[in-house]
Amino acid sequence: QKEVEQNSGPLSVPEGAIASLNCTYSDRVSQSFFWYRQYSGKSPELIMSIYSNGDKEDGRFTAQLNKASQYVSLLIRDSQPSDSATYLCAVITGGGNKLTFGTGTQLKVEL
Amino acid sequence: EAGVAQSPRYKIIEKRQSVAFWCNPISGHATLYWYQQILGQGPKLLIQFQNNGVVDDSQLPKDRFSAERLKGVDSTLKIQPAKLEDSAVYLCASSLRLAENTGELFFGEGSRLTVL
Numbered sequence: 001q002k003e004v005e006q007n008s009g010p011l012s013v014p015e016g017a018i019a020s021l022n023c024t025y026s027d028r029v030s031q032s033f034f035w036y037r038q039y040s041g042k043s044p045e046l047i048m049s050i051y052s053n054g055d056k057e058d059g060r061f062t063a064q065l066n067k068a069s070q071y072v073s074l075l076i077r078d079s080q081p082s083d084s085a086t087y088l089c090a091v092i093t094g095g096g097n098k099l100t101f102g103t104g105t106q107l108k109v110e111l
Numbered sequence: 112e113a114g115v116a117q118s119p120r121y122k123i124i125e126k127r128q129s130v131a132f133w134c135n136p137i138s139g140h141a142t143l144y145w146y147q148q149i150l151g152q153g154p155k156l157l158i159q160f161q162n163n164g165v166v167d168d169s170q171l172p173k174d175r176f177s178a179e180r181l182k183g184v185d186s187t188l189k190i191q192p193a194k195l196e197d198s199a200v201y202l203c204a205s206s207l208r209l210a211e212n213t214g215e216l217f218f219g220e221g222s223r224l225t226v227l
Contacts, residue, residue, distance in 0.1 A: 004153075
């Protein structure tokens with residue numbers, strides 16, 4: 001079982017719709033969760049972090065965490081073509097020292 | 112504020128040759144990471160330094176890969192001899208403290224390696 005799992009996609013949504021990206025993790029003691037965005041040919045950049053169960057909102061982005069189900073999600077409201085990128089879920093594992101990434105979900109926002 | 116600097120940006124070598132990548136982290140950042148990202152996959156941690164000490168190198172293929180962080184600042188990642196499966200982007204990242212404190216890693220532009 002992979003430490004962090006994501007559907008590779010691509011996930012296609014029309015402009016203005018809500019994009020929903022999902023991630024599961026295997027380490028039950030993980031406490032810190034992150035979403036990174038990576039444009040094609042570029043490096044990852046952090047867009048959201050979440051540490052407690054529930055929702056965390058930042059502009060058009062909402063991160064959701066359910067530790068009992070070991071599930072993290074990212075919602076992007078009013079999706080724009082500029083949101084087209086690969087979204088990487090990352091989890092602190094290994095007793096708190098290592099940031100482990102999933103394979104990423106490619107999002108395509110279509111006009 | 113200057114970002115994480117990496118060089119070279121691109122490198123093409125034959126299998127069994129050697130290659131070295133250099134990274135200069137953001138000034139004042141104590142933790143430095145080398146990740147390997149193969150096309151279509153997420154970044155995989157190769158080695159993590161806290162100042163000039165190694166925190167994690169469990170996924171570094173030590174028979175061919177080596178890394179050092181001189182004086183707790185710059186770092187070099189070396190591959191010798193290279194294999195075809197080493198073709199990837201090598202990402203250097205830095206953070207102020209250990210990842211567990213902020214999770215905010217700042218990545219360089221990466222060094223793309225092609226092994227023929």
